[in-house]
Amino acid sequence: MNPISVTTLNTQIKSLLETTFMQVLVSGEISNLTNHSSGHIYFSIKDENSTISCVMFKGNTKYLKFQLENGQKVQVTGNITVYVPRGNYQLLCTKIEPDGIGSLALAFEQLKTKLQAKGYFEQSIKKSFPKYPKKIAIVTSATGAAIEDMKKVATNRWNLVELILIPTLVQGEGSVEDIVKSIKFADRLNCDIMIVGRGGGSIEDLWSFNSELVADAIYEAKTPIISAVGHEIDYLISDFVADARAATPSNAMEMALPDKTEHLLYVDSFINEFENRLKNIFQTKENDLNSMKKLFMQNSIEAKFNFIDAQIKLLKDGFNRTFYQKIDLFQSSINNLKQNYILNNPENKDKTGFVQISKENKIISLESLEVDDILELQSAKTIASCKIISLKKQK
Structure with missing residues (x-):
């Protein structure tokens, strides 16, 4: 067996892995998250036993609807790639979704x-709205x-x-x-x-x-x-x-x-209320004016003169009534005196054979005389003094 270079081996592994794992869907928990200034995202996903490195390039991050966080459980879609110079393999991510909740809901x-x-x-910072x-x-x-x-x-x-x-x-x-x-x-x-x-x-x-x-x-x-x-x-x-x-x-x-309808109704009600209040004010003022007019009439100079005139008339009527009552009373007394005078006038009483008997200037009856009393016999024109020689009372 002829030896091969490391580069050749890594290249063969890369070819094998990339053709074997062209698209995989892997779930795991994010760790070691790095948002690079280039726009690429580097992280790892892990479960309780293993870890795999992942990368999402800038071209795919624009489709990411939520923000990646360490500890987040996700489902990653992508393919296996090998970085030949280092012999590291990693998951090249094309799509990442949250595991258990939709990406849009999570992003929200x-x-x-x-x-x-x-x-x-x-x-406290909310601004208020103008009414109109x-x-x-x-x-x-x-x-x-x-x-x-x-x-x-x-x-x-x-x-x-x-x-x-x-x-x-x-x-x-x-x-x-x-x-x-x-x-x-x-x-x-x-x-x-x-x-x-x-x-x-x-x-x-x-x-x-x-x-x-x-x-x-x-x-x-x-x-x-x-x-x-x-x-x-x-x-x-x-x-x-x-x-x-x-x-x-x-x-x-x-x-x-x-709402202009509500405002029109309000204006109508306001007009009605205004008219009613104005009517009540006028009615109250009219009543006050009538009361003041009546009070003025009662306390006016003319009313006072009329009152005094009425009092004078009452006094005058009372005086006249009392005066004439006195006159009538005096007239009646005069008439009575006149009548008594006429009845008691000696000239009217003077009759032949009749005289008035008085003793010691007191009129007495003939029956009260006694023998040897000195008395006066008086007629209308003559007074005679005499002495009682004898009295003979008839039975």
Whole structure:
């Protein structure tokens, strides 16, 4: 047997291995991970008993949807190759998938965890939205259904707003860079609100909004941003970073704009309330005015003069009534005196054979006289003194 060189041996081994293991699918745990400045990725995969070196060249890393980490369990697709100068063999990787979870789901969770740690999701940094926006920038496709839905909602809901469309590539190659550029451009327009999003689609279609570059652009923007990507069930990284998440693009416009119908109803109710309050104020003031007028009339000079005049009239009537009552009383007394005078006038009483008997200036009866009494006999014109000589009383 003739000897061969080491190079020949390694070359033969390389040929044998590469033709025998043209494509293999190997599962194992990542270790010794190195992301080289050239863009190549070097690592090993191992199980409890063995280790194999692996390399993924830059041309294939662009298809890697998640970030490789030490300790991660993966499934590697590739072929065996031998590095002849050193006689080392390794697995040349063309595709790497997480073992047990999809690559997109893993990439989503990795980026979410990273951005959360950086504080991108903090509620304290979320910007508030103006109640009545005048200008809204929309970062989306110019040809998609999303922009038409948003225009329809804006027209029906609050047609005083100005919508500025920033035509943007929202899926496929170059979409991430275009979304970032559009967000930065829209942020310079001094709009009140920015809506970033697109209509529904597969997770691959929506994947551009799970990009860290897009997350950075949203986070750094000064304009309040609503993320409106896909349908209600779709959650993207942009939803967590933005100041608010909308279930759909139409919902984003509903969130951004007030409802003119509600405001018209409010204006109607306000008008009614204003009219009722004004009516109540006028009614109250009218009642107060009437009360003041009545009080003024009661306390006016004229009312006081009328009151005094009425009091004078009452006093006058009372005086006249009392005066005439006194006059009548005096008149009645005079009449009585006159009548008594007439009845007691001696001239009217003077009759032939009749005299008045008085003793010691007191009128007495004839029956009270005794013998030897001195008495006076008086008529209307004559007074006679006499003495009783005898008395004879009849039985």
